[in-house]
Amino acid sequence: MNDDDVVDVEAVPEATGDVRGAFLIPGWLLRVASAVAGLLVFVLALDLLKEGARDYGRAMVTLFNVTSPVSALGFGWLLAYMFLSGSPVAAIAVAFFAAGTLDALQTFTMITGSRLGASLIVLGVGFLYYLRGHRRAASVAIGVQALITTAAIYLPAMALGVWALTSGLVQTVHAEAEAPLQSVFDWLYEPVLRAIDVLGVPGWAQFGAGVVALLTAFVLLDRALPQVDPESNAFSRIGRLVYRPMVMFALGMAVTSATMSVSVSLSILVPLSVRGLVRRENTLPYIMGANITTFIDTLVAALIVGGAAAFTIVLVEMVSVALLSLMVLLFFYQAFQRSILRLQDAIVRNRATLSVFLAVMFIVPVVLLIF
Amino acid sequence: MNLLIYAGPGPWRNEALATAAQFVGQVATSVTLVTGGGIRHADLLDDAVAQLGLPPDVQIKRRVVEGTPQEAILTVAGEATYDLVIFGRFQRPLERLLPLRRSDALTRRLRTAVLRVSGPVRPIIRRILLASGGDQHTFATARYAALMATPLGASVTLLHVVSQQPVVFEALAPLAADEATFLAGDTPEADTLRRAAAWLRERGITVATRVRFGLVLDEILAELHEGDYDVLAVGTHHTAGPLDRVLLEDLTGDLLDRCPRTVLVARRIAHD
Numbered sequence: 001m002n003d004d005d006v007v008d009v010e011a012v013p014e015a016t017g018d019v020r021g022a023f024l025i026p027g028w029l030l031r032v033a034s035a036v037a038g039l040l041v042f043v044l045a046l047d048l049l050k051e052g053a054r055d056y057g058r059a060m061v062t063l064f065n066v067t068s069p070v071s072a073l074g075f076g077w078l079l080a081y082m083f084l085s086g087s088p089v090a091a092i093a094v095a096f097f098a099a100g101t102l103d104a105l106q107t108f109t110m111i112t113g114s115r116l117g118a119s120l121i122v123l124g125v126g127f128l129y130y131l132r133g134h135r136r137a138a139s140v141a142i143g144v145q146a147l148i149t150t151a152a153i154y155l156p157a158m159a160l161g162v163w164a165l166t167s168g169l170v171q172t173v174h175a176e177a178e179a180p181l182q183s184v185f186d187w188l189y190e191p192v193l194r195a196i197d198v199l200g201v202p203g204w205a206q207f208g209a210g211v212v213a214l215l216t217a218f219v220l221l222d223r224a225l226p227q228v229d230p231e232s233n234a235f236s237r238i239g240r241l242v243y244r245p246m247v248m249f250a251l252g253m254a255v256t257s258a259t260m261s262v263s264v265s266l267s268i269l270v271p272l273s274v275r276g277l278v279r280r281e282n283t284l285p286y287i288m289g290a291n292i293t294t295f296i297d298t299l300v301a302a303l304i305v306g307g308a309a310a311f312t313i314v315l316v317e318m319v320s321v322a323l324l325s326l327m328v329l330l331f332f333y334q335a336f337q338r339s340i341l342r343l344q345d346a347i348v349r350n351r352a353t354l355s356v357f358l359a360v361m362f363i364v365p366v367v368l369l370i371f
Numbered sequence: 372m373n374l375l376i377y378a379g380p381g382p383w384r385n386e387a388l389a390t391a392a393q394f395v396g397q398v399a400t401s402v403t404l405v406t407g408g409g410i411r412h413a414d415l416l417d418d419a420v421a422q423l424g425l426p427p428d429v430q431i432k433r434r435v436v437e438g439t440p441q442e443a444i445l446t447v448a449g450e451a452t453y454d455l456v457i458f459g460r461f462q463r464p465l466e467r468l469l470p471l472r473r474s475d476a477l478t479r480r481l482r483t484a485v486l487r488v489s490g491p492v493r494p495i496i497r498r499i500l501l502a503s504g505g506d507q508h509t510f511a512t513a514r515y516a517a518l519m520a521t522p523l524g525a526s527v528t529l530l531h532v533v534s535q536q537p538v539v540f541e542a543l544a545p546l547a548a549d550e551a552t553f554l555a556g557d558t559p560e561a562d563t564l565r566r567a568a569a570w571l572r573e574r575g576i577t578v579a580t581r582v583r584f585g586l587v588l589d590e591i592l593a594e595l596h597e598g599d600y601d602v603l604a605v606g607t608h609h610t611a612g613p614l615d616r617v618l619l620e621d622l623t624g625d626l627l628d629r630c631p632r633t634v635l636v637a638r639r640i641a642h643d
Contacts, residue, residue: 139536141537247618281586338586
């Protein structure tokens with residue numbers, strides 16, 4: 001689920017009725033089973049990450065010299081490149097917070113970094129998939145648009161969120177590594193975690209197992225996602241007509257609430273458009289809306305692994321992004337739209353400009369790590 | 372043609388009358404002049420008759436109505452069927468900055484085509500820019516543009532703005548990268564432009580076709596400015612139902628808000 005990294009949007013044909021009939025398992029049951037299994041693995045993954053982060057996380061943070069909110073931003077950003085996804089990184093950030101490896105502000109900026117990194121993944125991995133023959137991966141133009149829109153909203157939103165967290169407007173508590181787990185699933189996983197302790201599994205192995213479990217959980221939850229009806233009449237002219245920005249914003253939020261991935265949400269625009277083309281006026285507010293509800297899984301992860309404090313951090317991030325997005329939509333939308341699309345045109349003008357842009361996107365998070 | 376012209380007080384009254392005077396005498400069979408504000412403005416109607424210089428065979432009616440100019444126009448427009456309503460922009464420059472003062476409110480409520488005059492008077496209307504969405508509504512707009520262009524000897528430029536972009540690498544329809552390729556292509560929009568151009572040429576009007584790439588509003592306004600056009604002709608905001616009114620952006624309304632020049636808003640003719 002959840003990533004702007006799931007860029008290969010080629011529709012996987014569902015099992016036909018005949019096949020289902022042969023196994024006598026209805027499709028909805030498979031979805032429910034996937035959802036339950038995905039959720040259980042997701043929670044286990046978060047617990048493993050948290051346990052692993054107690055030792056290995058601290059070593060990792062020391063290795064990457066994550067000592068400030070700025071370096072945490074770069075760390076989250078780079079980690080998203082490594083995972084080809086933003087959501088696992090955001091989940092790792094809350095696990096680090098729960099383990100006491102990162103403080104509230106560093107967690108906040110690391111989550112922001114994960115979103116920035118994930119935006120580039122839409123572009124980069126989309127292109128890789130395209131080269132590998134998956135022609136329906138997110139196009140370069142839409143990938144660049146997703147990236148610069150995310151940066152344009154998230155960076156000022158980050159300033160707003162940092163202010164909210166540091167001014168005392170929003171209270172968070174610093175979680176200690178020894179603090180008890182907040183998860184309601186503890187009774188289920190405690191025997192597993194105790195067994196790992198008894199066996200003396202090192203922190204890095206627990207962390208690695210947590211990452212693998214997290215990615216597995218996303219795959220399982222992906223299979224449980226509801227299907228969005230591509231024949232919806234209300235948006236069937238998305239390629240021809242210009243919809244109100246607020247309508248597209250709400251649509252982006254709604255679709256991403258279900259798919260939990262910006263790139264999957266973008267791919268849903270394709271069947272809505274007869275010719276596979278969508279008006280620029282429609283995609284920009286759609287991406288802005290998608291960028292808010294893509295946090296839902298991080299919110300859940302924060303609640304499970306980090307309790308109220310971690311939940312508050314993610315909520316502040318989500319509210320900051322939502323506030324900034326609404327301010328732009330209500331007061332500066334025309335200028336914002338024009339600026340973003342001009343920048344997009346300048347970047348995708350030729351290979352040289354695109355290459356320079358991609359190089360900058362790789363260098364910036366590395367530079368941030370220095371601070 | 373049966374025309375309704377607002378001749379009462381207003382910020383762009385003289386410009387509206389001067390613009391109408393260029394072609395009304397050649398196309399009108401009947402002209403109704405209206406003013407709001409009651410009897411104290413009745414003399415403005417006589418002044419308008421003098422400014423318009425209508426030929427004697429054109430029937431002239433005068434209507435004085437209490438209330439605002441907008442109320443006066445709506446009242447009189449509701450009493451008969453008009454082919455075109457002409458008035459000057461009522462919004463003053465500073466009022467445009469207020470987000471809730473939309474200048475298309477009157478145009479939206481009228482059931483007829485509208486010529487909303489704004490900007491300095493052009494001594495002769497020579498160039499009309501027709502903004503086409505590339506659909507069948509283009510022909511209704513072309514018909515109204517022809518009504519103005521024919522008596523004035525004005526040229527019409529058909530403009531289509533391509534703002535689409537492929538969401539995925541493998542778009543079902545490849546996107547033309549330049550104007551010539553787009554116009555020569557087999558997209559429905561290119562076909563509409565070709566047919567609308569042919570229709571206008573058949574009526575002896577000089578036609579040009581332009582395609583621009585970018586945001587619709589920005590590109591229309593940029594072309595209007597760069598080409599120094601006198602009038603912008605657009606179709607009305609097409610909504611199939613109440614849901615469309617909520618979902619779809621009103622580009623015609625946005626253009627009426629932002630366009631500094633005279634705008635012709637065409638209505639779809641029932642028998643088209």
